[in-house]
Amino acid sequence: MIGxxxxxxxxxxxxxxxxxxxxxxxxxDGVSLELRARSVLALLGESGSxxxxxxxxxxxxxxxxxxxxxxxxxxxxxDLLGLSPDSMRRLRxxxxxxxxxxPRDRLDPALTIGAQLAEVLRLHGASTSRQAARERSLELLRxxxxxxxxxVVRSHPHELSGGLxxxxxxxxxxxxxPEVLIADEPTSSLDVTIQSEILDLLAALQRAHGMSVxxxxxxxxxARQVADQVAIMYGGHIxxxxxxxxxLDHPLHxxxxxxxxxxxxxxxxxxxxxxxSGQPLNLRDLPPxxxxxxxxxxxxxxxxxxxxxxxxxxxxxxxCVLHEDxx
Amino acid sequence: xIAGPQAAPAPEAxxxxxxxxxxxxxxxELRRLFARDRMAAASVAFLGxxxxxxxxxxxxxxxxxxxxxxxxxxxxxxxxxxxxxxDEQGRDMLSRLVWGGRTSLLTGIxxxxxxxxxxxxxxxxAGYSGGVIRGxxxxxxxxxxxxxAVLLAIAIAAVLGPGVRNLIVALTVVLVPAxxxxxxxxxxxxxxxxxxxxxxxxxxxxxxxIFQQVLPNAAPxxxxxxxxxxxxxxxxxxxxxxxxxxxxxxxxxxGLMLNRLLPSLFAAPVTSALPGVPILLTAFAFDLLxxxxxxxLDPRLAE
Amino acid sequence: xxxxxxxxxxxxxxxxxxxxxxxxDGVSLHVARGETLGLVGESGSxxxxxxxxxxxVLEPDCGExxxxxxxxxxxxxxDLRRLRPRMxxxxxxxxxxxxxxxxxxxxxxxxxxxxxPSASERRSRVAEVLQLVGLDADILGRHPHQLSxxxxxxxxxxxxLVSGPTFLVADEPVSALDLSVQAEILNLFGDLQRxxxxxxxxxxxxxxxxxxxxxxxxxxxxxxxxELGPREAIYERAQxxxxxxxxxxxxxxxxxxxxxxxxxxxxxxKEELRALDPAAPLREVAPGHLVAIAAAASSPVAPxxxxxxxxxxxxxxxxxxSTDA
Numbered sequence: 038m039i040g041x042x043x044x045x046x047x048x049x050x051x052x053x054x055x056x057x058x059x060x061x062x063x064x065x066d067g068v069s070l071e072l073r074a075r076s077v078l079a080l081l082g083e084s085g086s087x088x089x090x091x092x093x094x095x096x097x098x099x100x101x102x103x104x105x106x107x108x109x110x111x112x113x114x115x116d117l118l119g120l121s122p123d124s125m126r127r128l129r130x131x132x133x134x135x136x137x138x139x140p141r142d143r144l145d146p147a148l149t150i151g152a153q154l155a156e157v158l159r160l161h162g163a164s165t166s167r168q169a170a171r172e173r174s175l176e177l178l179r180x181x182x183x184x185x186x187x188x189v190v191r192s193h194p195h196e197l198s199g200g201l202x203x204x205x206x207x208x209x210x211x212x213x214x215p216e217v218l219i220a221d222e223p224t225s226s227l228d229v230t231i232q233s234e235i236l237d238l239l240a241a242l243q244r245a246h247g248m249s250v251x252x253x254x255x256x257x258x259x260a261r262q263v264a265d266q267v268a269i270m271y272g273g274h275i276x277x278x279x280x281x282x283x284x285l286d287h288p289l290h291x292x293x294x295x296x297x298x299x300x301x302x303x304x305x306x307x308x309x310x311x312x313x314s315g316q317p318l319n320l321r322d323l324p325p326x327x328x329x330x331x332x333x334x335x336x337x338x339x340x341x342x343x344x345x346x347x348x349x350x351x352x353x354x355x356x357c358v359l360h361e362d363x364x
Numbered sequence: 365x366i367a368g369p370q371a372a373p374a375p376e377a378x379x380x381x382x383x384x385x386x387x388x389x390x391x392x393e394l395r396r397l398f399a400r401d402r403m404a405a406a407s408v409a410f411l412g413x414x415x416x417x418x419x420x421x422x423x424x425x426x427x428x429x430x431x432x433x434x435x436x437x438x439x440x441x442x443x444x445x446x447x448x449x450x451d452e453q454g455r456d457m458l459s460r461l462v463w464g465g466r467t468s469l470l471t472g473i474x475x476x477x478x479x480x481x482x483x484x485x486x487x488x489x490a491g492y493s494g495g496v497i498r499g500x501x502x503x504x505x506x507x508x509x510x511x512x513a514v515l516l517a518i519a520i521a522a523v524l525g526p527g528v529r530n531l532i533v534a535l536t537v538v539l540v541p542a543x544x545x546x547x548x549x550x551x552x553x554x555x556x557x558x559x560x561x562x563x564x565x566x567x568x569x570x571x572x573x574i575f576q577q578v579l580p581n582a583a584p585x586x587x588x589x590x591x592x593x594x595x596x597x598x599x600x601x602x603x604x605x606x607x608x609x610x611x612x613x614x615x616x617x618x619g620l621m622l623n624r625l626l627p628s629l630f631a632a633p634v635t636s637a638l639p640g641v642p643i644l645l646t647a648f649a650f651d652l653l654x655x656x657x658x659x660x661l662d663p664r665l666a667e
Numbered sequence: 668x669x670x671x672x673x674x675x676x677x678x679x680x681x682x683x684x685x686x687x688x689x690x691x692d693g694v695s696l697h698v699a700r701g702e703t704l705g706l707v708g709e710s711g712s713x714x715x716x717x718x719x720x721x722x723x724v725l726e727p728d729c730g731e732x733x734x735x736x737x738x739x740x741x742x743x744x745x746d747l748r749r750l751r752p753r754m755x756x757x758x759x760x761x762x763x764x765x766x767x768x769x770x771x772x773x774x775x776x777x778x779x780x781x782x783x784p785s786a787s788e789r790r791s792r793v794a795e796v797l798q799l800v801g802l803d804a805d806i807l808g809r810h811p812h813q814l815s816x817x818x819x820x821x822x823x824x825x826x827x828l829v830s831g832p833t834f835l836v837a838d839e840p841v842s843a844l845d846l847s848v849q850a851e852i853l854n855l856f857g858d859l860q861r862x863x864x865x866x867x868x869x870x871x872x873x874x875x876x877x878x879x880x881x882x883x884x885x886x887x888x889x890x891x892x893x894e895l896g897p898r899e900a901i902y903e904r905a906q907x908x909x910x911x912x913x914x915x916x917x918x919x920x921x922x923x924x925x926x927x928x929x930x931x932x933x934x935x936x937k938e939e940l941r942a943l944d945p946a947a948p949l950r951e952v953a954p955g956h957l958v959a960i961a962a963a964a965s966s967p968v969a970p971x972x973x974x975x976x977x978x979x980x981x982x983x984x985x986x987x988x989s990t991d992a
Contacts (some may be wrong), residue, residue: 083845084816199710228709229872229916233933255845299850301875309857310850310879317815317845558764559774562823565724566778566830567751576777580768 045112045249046072046095046133046217052107053087053094060321064090064103066273069347072217077243077250079264079281081257083296085320086270088253092219095251096135097125112217131161134210138222140202144194150205151190154178154212161213177208182238200231204238211242218243221253236262257300261285269293272318272328274344279353289355292329327357335359404656407649414646418465426459429616438632449635451621452628453614457638464616465642467528471610471617472598472646474532479539480590486540487547488582492555492574502548505541513538514600521609528617531610535597546589550582557581591654595647602643618643668754668834668866669697673720673730675713690716692890694730696868700833703860703867705881705898707874707913712887714870718836721868722754723747734834752781752830759839761819765811765826772807775826782830796829799862800855817848824855828863835867841876849876856880874913878902883955886910892949896956906958908939 053065065087072078082088093099095110097117110117112132117125129135137143145153154174155167171190178186181204194202203223210218220239224232240263243250252263260267260281267285268278269292277290288294298311315332324331326341333340339358350360399405417424427445433454441449441457448457490501508516517538524530554560555578563577602619604610611617613624618639625636675691691713698704708714719725721732723739732739734754739747755778758764765774775793784792797804800821811819820840827835837856841849857880860867871877877884884901886894886909894907905911915933949957 083847230709230912233916296846299847301853301879309854312850312854313847558758558760559766561724562756562758562764562826563777565722565751565756567748567781568777572780577766581766
């Protein structure tokens with residue numbers, strides 16, 4: 038019943054920064070996480086939390102002028118950060134694959150879906166003949182629950198809906214049977230009903246292929262629906278990391294608590310919504326102590342001068358001095 | 365400048381956007397640009413010097429650029445009295461280059477400035493208006509595009525006759541459609557933005573929307589484009605003068621000087637080629653400057 | 668604001684394979700002062716188009732738009748422009764809605780042009796509206812890219828309010844914002860609505876968000892209104908399969924991992940939807956509650972079966988991982 042507790046992907050103290058005229062932006066500031074085999078870890082955070090950059094850093098796809106400046110990323114006994122660019126390129130897609138937010142931006146508008154699928158298949162050395170490539174493409178599309186793959190293969194991206202395109206992207210990502218899938222807000226640009234379907238599809242595929250998924254999202258309800266484990270990010274740090282049900286129903290970190298309280302939940306109609314006081318972080322000008330301190334209702338002097346370490350509390354990790362006694 | 369806690373950058377801009385947003389005023393930005401891009405700084409320095417020197421021509425104590433001295437014909441650079449040598453009529457090269465520079469710069473910059481403003485406005489209004497106005501304007505300008513620019517300039521200058529003023533007019537006419545097209549593209553891109561829709565929804569008239577909302581956002585690519593035009597225009601202007609369609613002898617102009625010295629190319633190769641050097645350097649400098657400005661102006665607006 | 672029988676078609680660009688799209692196909696709505704009408708639908712439903720037709724930023728092909736008793740479609744350009752300060756719009760993306768080259772004071776001040784105020788009048792009005800949206804005066808000198816998402820959206824709202832409108836169209840005003848900021852802005856909308864007695868059309872694809880601000884809700888699908896009614900009626904007694912489909916796609920805050928409580932079967936709902944006559948007219952099934960459904964098909968829905976209160980089941984078979992960090 039419980040999946041193997043082996044770790045498939047381990048990130049250790051990852052640091053990614055962006056130089057800018059007004060100071061260095063520490064987008065990812067010492068992030069450590071573990072993705073276990075056959076499990077889904079949701080990386081949850083608001084904008085500026087560093088969640089997307091963490092995913093891109095793992096894939097070594099950080100856009101210029103950003104750079105990974107510290108830490109290790111272990112996959113299959115290899116530190117990805119130490120690989121040559123060629124080796125990393127071979128690994129992308131076959132070991133770790135990534136699905137992004139807006140599928141329309143990721144596909145070539147001038148080529149048919151079939152042509153683009155065939156290209157991906159060729160890239161991973163899969164198919165040799167055009168016939169074989171076509172067969173495999175149709176098979177992949179059926180696997181993502183596209184019921185008229187022949188039509189889709191002949192179509193160009195602009196003729197297909199966002200939901201369909203995202204399925205195509207997922208098919209492409211899975212074409213080389215990766216062990217790890219990083220999904221960066223794959224449903225955020227889709228309609229709510231389609232979103233549900235895509236999430237169900239991802240869950241089914243994850244089970245069928247025995248993949249591990251790192252699911253990056255800002256949507257708490259999506260995280261709830263898909264994740265076994267949840268890691269909450271704020272200001273480039275992980276502030277809480279544990280089992281999804283526990284973190285989302287009994288949050289320990291003040292930020293997690295505040296964030297969960299903001300949800301316009303379906304049952305509460307009257308009165309005002311909860312908000313988080315203060316302003317969002319300025320990543321170029323971080324406070325010296327805990328990043329959440331300026332907005333935290335429980336702040337006190339132990340929260341400065343340095344950010345708290347991650348503590349093991351009640352079976353999960355929390356970065357908050359409030360829980361030091363129980364750790 | 366902003367005091368106190370700085371607001372966070374645009375959503376998820378910890379990555380791509382953060383490095384691009386510039387919050388300082390443009391003088392500071394310019395200074396930073398020149399610190400980074402040494403070629404651009406050198407270009408500015410060179411052009412600044414050039415403009416200064418040519419403007420100061422009357423007071424620099426140069427020899428008379430028109431004074432013929434048959435005994436000094438084709439004197440090489442370094443000769444007594446002639447630092448850079450003398451041309452085929454014995455006139456001092458240095459003096460003629462400086463005086464000629466005034467004309468050459470004028471025929472390079474003025475058409476771009478005037479053509480840029482006219483073309484820019486035409487393109488802006490056409491692009492924003494859309495529909496019939498845009499179609500009519502752009503199709504009319506397209507007629508000019510059917511001719512290669514240089515040939516068109518030659519044709520117009522030939523019709524108007526020689527002289528610097530006619531040269532400037534010819535070049536301006538040729539530039540208007542090119543700038544208009546860039547301006548139209550920029551205006552079309554801007555007009556579909558939400559803030560323009562918001563401006564329309566405020567009840568403001570089209571004119572104030574065009575000038576207050578669209579223009580400031582459409583202008584940077586147009587300005588950058590114009591800067592990159594100056595170099596080629598100087599070369600074309602020099603070429604037209606070379607062909608006898610611009611400045612007339614005995615007045616100095618870099619292209620014209622090249623023309624007059626051509627027969628002496630083998631007799632005095634260095635002196636004959638000398639006027640080509642400022643043409644090249646100036647064109648190059650403006651081009652570098654234009655590229656640097658384009659980088660400066662555009663990412664600021666990156667959305 | 669009242670619209671009646673609105674139709675809007677968009678013609679495909681020349682050379683494209685598809686023909687004209689009917690984005691809005693016979694929509695009738697009304698909004699009273701002090702009331703927020705939630706307009707809900709997915710992409711392609713026509714909701715944004717309806718908002719723009721109401722402001723006559725787009726011209727309707729058919730139908731009538733009446734604002735403060737006047738027929739907007741009959742007005743000349745100049746007369747329309749004179750009315751514009753009284754009907755304003757707030758956009759989805761706070762950054763693209765603000766001119767990046769202008770400072771906040773000019774962005775807001777631009778909307779006062781029509782009234783030709785003096786400089787001091789303009790200053791005081793801008794200060795007034797800043798206070799209304801909860802911003803400090805030091806924001807006036809900034810450019811949009813120096814603002815946070817929440818601040819930028821507040822500026823957008825301030826700009827819409829500065830001319831003193833009686834009618835506001837808010838087109839997905841919180842969809843591009845972070846959760847915590849979304850909560851702030853929704854609270855702000857509630858406050859402003861109460862203080863200013865605005866008639867507001869709140870367009871969104873997010874039912875949970877709309878529930879917080881709207882008095883009445885209209886659900887749109889494929890250019891038509893399929894259900895319209897007071898808030899409780901929509902959320903607790905939805906009748907149209909499409910409404911129920913939308914509601915079913917919303918997980919609630921209290922769902923627990925591993926629970927397999929009865930999430931309404933979406934496949935069934937989709938089949939019901941397909942079987943419906945798309946041209947069915949709106950029928951009143953309860954006071955103020957209209958549904959676009961054929962006479963025989965409507966019936967009171969058992970509470971709990973199709974409401975948003977149903978917890979969402981996580982896909983069956985997912986193993987519950989033990990946490991031993």
